[in-house]
Amino acid sequence: MNFVKKIYQLILKSLNYKKVKLVIFSILILIIIGFGVFALYYAVSGYNKTKSNYGATSNQQTTNGTAAQSGNPSNSSSANQSSNLWLIASSAVGYINQAEGSSNFTNSIFNFSYDYEITTPHISGGNLLSHATKVMSYKSYAQFQADAYSHSLPSGYPVMMYDNEDWSYTPINEQQNPILYYRQFGQLAHSLGYHVLATPAADLTKVLLPKTDNYSGYLKLGLAKTAQFADIFNIQAQNTTNAQSYISFVVSAIAQIKQVNPKAIILAGLTVKINGPSLATLEKEYNGTKNLVNGYWLNVISHTPSDNIYVGNLAHEFLIAVKA
Numbered sequence: 001m002n003f004v005k006k007i008y009q010l011i012l013k014s015l016n017y018k019k020v021k022l023v024i025f026s027i028l029i030l031i032i033i034g035f036g037v038f039a040l041y042y043a044v045s046g047y048n049k050t051k052s053n054y055g056a057t058s059n060q061q062t063t064n065g066t067a068a069q070s071g072n073p074s075n076s077s078s079a080n081q082s083s084n085l086w087l088i089a090s091s092a093v094g095y096i097n098q099a100e101g102s103s104n105f106t107n108s109i110f111n112f113s114y115d116y117e118i119t120t121p122h123i124s125g126g127n128l129l130s131h132a133t134k135v136m137s138y139k140s141y142a143q144f145q146a147d148a149y150s151h152s153l154p155s156g157y158p159v160m161m162y163d164n165e166d167w168s169y170t171p172i173n174e175q176q177n178p179i180l181y182y183r184q185f186g187q188l189a190h191s192l193g194y195h196v197l198a199t200p201a202a203d204l205t206k207v208l209l210p211k212t213d214n215y216s217g218y219l220k221l222g223l224a225k226t227a228q229f230a231d232i233f234n235i236q237a238q239n240t241t242n243a244q245s246y247i248s249f250v251v252s253a254i255a256q257i258k259q260v261n262p263k264a265i266i267l268a269g270l271t272v273k274i275n276g277p278s279l280a281t282l283e284k285e286y287n288g289t290k291n292l293v294n295g296y297w298l299n300v301i302s303h304t305p306s307d308n309i310y311v312g313n314l315a316h317e318f319l320i321a322v323k324a
Contacts, residue, residue: 085295086110087135087197087234087267089118092300092315093128099312103128109319115295116197116232118161121154135159135197139169141181148188159232160189165201175207179226186229198230199269199297202239215240215249224256227264233257234297238271243284250289266293272315273301282318290322 088110097103110117110129117132136157138144144160147153153160162185164170164178174181178200189196205217212220215237227233235253240246250268257264268289270282277285286296300315302308 085114085116085265085267087116087118087295087297088129088300090120090128091302092298093117095300095302095308095312096315097128097312099309099316105316105319116159121157133158135161137161137163138185139163139165139167140171141174141185142171144185145188148192153192158195159197160185160194161197161199163199163201164204166203166206172207175204178204178221178223182226182229195232196230197232197234198226199234199236200224200226201236215245219249219252219256222256224253225260227257227266228260230261230264232265232267233261234267234269235293236269237285238269238297238299243277243281243288246285247288250292254292265295267295267297268293269297269299270318271299271301272311272318273299274303274307274310276301279314279317279321283321286318286322 086109093103093106093110096106100106106128111131113131113133115129115132116135117129118135118137119128121136134157136154136159138161141162141164144162162182164174164181166175182198182200186196186198200218200223202214202218202223204223205212205214205221208221209217218224224233224235235250235257237246237249237253240249254266257266268285270285271277272282298315300311302311
C-alpha cells in the first residue's frame, strides 16, 4: 500500500493539479449532458409511439363508423357484431306494414343507415325506409350499362345490385357466363363510384350444369367467387330443402367468398312465402348461421293480394322470434 501511495503522490507532483481537476469536471459535465439527451429522446419516442397508436385506432373507428352509416362496405372481422344487418325490398316492408297496420315495427328493425332497402325510383310505395341505404337492383348487365352510358342511373342509390338468374329478365348470354358479366358489372359500377352487391342465383346451375343439383352445382361452378368483383355478397340459399342443407350450403359458400374477398360483407337469403319454410325452419336457418354472416336478405314473397297478410304476419313472427 505504501508503494502505491508513493506512486500516486509522484503522479500528482508531475502533473498540474488544476488541469486534472478541469479534465475531471469536463468529463462529469459530458456524462450529465449525455444522460439528459438520452432521457429526452426516450420521452419523445414514447410520446410519438403512443400518439401513433391512438391515431391508428381512432382512424379505424372513424372509417368503420363512416362506412356503416353511409352504406360504404368495410371489413367486419367479427360477423356476429353486425348480424342484425338487413337487406329487404320495399314490397316486403309493405307486406309487413299491411299485416301490422303500421310502419312502426319495420322502422324499428330495418330503418337504419347500415341496412339496405331495394327500391325502385319513381314507383309508388317505394322508399319506405327513410334512413336505410338505397339499393338499385339490376337483373341485366346490358341494362345497367345502357343506363350508365345514357346517364340514366338514379341519384341517391349508392349501391348497385346485379341479380343474375335463370329467368327472362337476365339475357341468356349473361346467364351462360356469370363470371364475365359480374366482372364487367363490378368494374363499371366501381368506376362510377358505386358499391356493388352481387347475388348470383343457384338456378344458374340449370343453365351451366343441367344434370346437377342447384346448390352442389353452385359450389362446383364457384359462383360465390363472383364476390371478388363486389363489396357485398348475398348467398341465395333460401330455397334449400331444409335447415341443415341451408346451413351446410352457407358454410361452403362462405369459404369460397373468403378465398377471393375476405373483406366482403356477406349476407344470406331467407324467404317467407306461401308453402315456404316454417317459422321453426326459419329460426334454425338463422340461428345456425348468424355467427357466420354479417346479415340477411329477407325475401317476403306474395303472388296475390290475399297472400300479403299471411306472409307479412309470418315475417313479423320470425323477426320477433329471432329478436332482430
